[in-house]
Amino acid sequence: MGLLVAACTYRGDIDNPAVRKVTWFSYLDGTDIRSACTKGAPDSYRLVYNARYEEQLRSYEATPDGAGGAYLVARAKGRANAFDVSLDDVLAPWRWRGSQARLSPAEYQQFLALLEQSGQFAGAPIGLRLFSGDFYWVGSACRNGTFHYHAWAFSTDGFAQLHFAEFLFKHDQTELAVNPPRKIPASEFLGPQGRQEDQTQIRFWLQVREDGLGGIPNAF
16 A cells, blocks of 8 residues: 555646546545645645545635635536536546635634644544444644644544534535435444345455554555
């Protein structure tokens, strides 16, 4: 996994399905934000919602607008449907739906406060395991030239520490209904020993390190 992430570093263009496919782990890891986060760098925030990898993905990126507020770019993708392919865009089923909203200075400060309350800047929960078939959030942030990483998994505490989700959903204009978190059967977490009908689906594990994500050896 480490070699895979290093070889497929995200450098932009997440809207391109081909780019997303080969750089998704790096995008979740916030590699681009971390590498650009130096003294004097502009603040940048990315929150990604994994609502069961094959069911729905949502991404939110906020950057200051220079006037006290911020721009919030929302992206959402549900299950791909090959029947939606058209001659004009053969990759349409795999593309994000996107929208952009402007946060007023008061809204931007509210957003930052919700991140603070959620633990975004308190240090990563080292060792937390994230399963693609579960519901989880990951957050990458560059604030005042310092990089911060965090993650929240529904299976650990039911998102008890998460406070920013409703704010982001409220400003999301992608028109794709949110896939709400739900309890996943324990058998789905068992890997190759689990239910046989799940073996054709994409399943993988990630683990939170001090400053980002790493793969788990022998995970599926």
